[in-house]
Amino acid sequence: MAFTTKKQFIAGVTCPKCAEMDKIQAYTEGGVNYRECVSCGFKDEMRLASTPRELQTRVNTDAAEIANQTQPVRLVDPKAQ
Numbered sequence: 019m020a021f022t023t024k025k026q027f028i029a030g031v032t033c034p035k036c037a038e039m040d041k042i043q044a045y046t047e048g049g050v051n052y053r054e055c056v057s058c059g060f061k062d063e064m065r066l067a068s069t070p071r072e073l074q075t076r077v078n079t080d081a082a083e084i085a086n087q088t089q090p091v092r093l094v095d096p097k098a099q
């Protein structure tokens with residue numbers, strides 16, 4: 019999800035303070051992502067800027083590690099027999 023300086027509602031997000039749903043707006047200010055509740059005035063800094071990339075990298079790494087771990091086992095077994 020890409021945030022802009024323009025405030026936009028995040029659908030399906032519940033405010034952690036007043037528990038109202040669909041009241042959270044997200045926007046970027048000075049390179050920092052904020053979420054703000056229009057219902058109770060709750061405001062919080064979000065550190066999501068690099069999270070999607072990190073998650074993707076982690077998933078890719080895990081998949082590669084699993085593939086690397088699986089292949090040697092399959093190769094070793096036939097040789098051992």
Ligand SMILES: [Zn+2]
Nearest residue numbers: 033036055058
């Ligand atoms: Zn709220």
